[in-house]
Amino acid sequence: VQVLRNAGEEVTLTVSFLKRAPAFLKLPLNEDCACAPSDQSSGTSSPLCDSGLHLNYHPNNTDTLSCSSWPTSPGLRWEKRWCDLRLIPLLHSRFSQYLPGSDLCRQNAFQVIAVDGVCSGIIQCLSAEDCIDWLQAIASNISNLTKHNIKKINRNFPVNQQIVYMGWTEEREQDSLQDRMYTPKFLALRGSSLYKFMAPPVTTWDWTRAEKTFSVYEIMCKILKDSDLLDRRKHCFGVQSESGEDLYFSVELESDLTLWEKSFQTATFLEVERIQCKTYACVLESHLMGLTIDFGMGFVCFDAATK
Known part of the structure; x- marks a missing residue:
């Protein structure tokens, strides 16, 4: 950062192509491959690779990825592990x-x-x-x-x-x-x-x-x-x-x-x-009435003052 501050208004960056980078990003698994991760037994992925990729050892696994020109290393493979960024319980959501x-x-x-x-x-x-x-x-x-x-x-x-x-x-x-x-x-x-x-x-x-x-x-x-x-x-x-x-x-x-x-x-x-049965108060022609709704007997309207 200090170098950039002292470099003036114009800065020239020189970028060189690393021939091993493409093979490295394809995640070769052969331990003899120069572009393979240096610590294959740690179960961690290369810092240039997606953090969800992990190298695991499976003794019975022979289905591995590798550079086409290198022999494969039995028991090693890359696995994709999903990382939970947020868990949302669906009950009442x-x-x-x-x-x-x-x-x-x-x-x-x-x-x-x-x-x-x-x-x-x-x-x-x-x-x-x-x-x-x-x-x-x-x-x-x-x-x-x-x-x-x-x-x-x-x-x-x-x-x-x-x-x-x-x-x-x-x-x-x-x-x-x-x-x-x-x-x-x-x-x-x-x-x-x-x-x-x-x-x-x-x-x-x-x-x-x-x-x-x-x-x-x-x-x-x-x-x-x-x-x-x-x-x-x-x-x-x-x-x-x-x-x-x-x-x-x-x-x-x-x-x-x-x-x-x-x-x-x-x-x-x-x-x-x-x-089954419900009675409501109502008014009919200015008279206080009662209306009974009975789903077994029928509907009845009566004068509330006399009943």
Whole structure:
């Protein structure tokens, strides 16, 4: 460095070609080869080689690479060892093709975020086909892990409190002045309720701290068609609560949307089958009335003042 500092404004570098370099970079394994690593028994690779390549000794191995003009050395071979730069547990993790909080989709790229917030960074694929293959594979693994986890959790819950669905979605903010258009939310269908969490519930206590809870038999769910979409996100559904509140959710894949629809229908059916009968207060022509919905006997509307 000091020499360069004192060399003036112009510096001339002379580069010479090392004839042994090409053979060296091809990783010859013969111990008599002058371009082979000097310490072949150490199990380490040449500093000029990829750090994932290691020289291992296998007594029964005769399938080795070598310079064409040199005899091979039995028992030695180069092996590729994958180095784990980052490990992301897929249970309760989520992935997204969209820029965080927006409806802008990355082109052939996505990222995976673990439940503790550790992120894979942007994973860029060579083609749309490669990208969808990766997304489907990751989604399948997450789904299998979630199903297995649900089975374990359900062992501790009574029949009327069984979990039917758990998974990540992104909720569209109703306030247009928000910096983020979408916020990750974790939805769960358990027993008679739809739970909305900021993070997946891990303990029994977590289930009591849901951001919002809705009765599944008092809300409506609608899978949105292209004409109903509010922005560029493709796979969306809406939930309307008994109070008239409209919630708008987005998922990543069409298979995620299908799974949600099937799970919601299952949860609603199981709960309606369990309760069988429900009475609601209502008003008819300024009179306080009662409406009983009985799936065994039928529907009855009566004057609440006389009954």
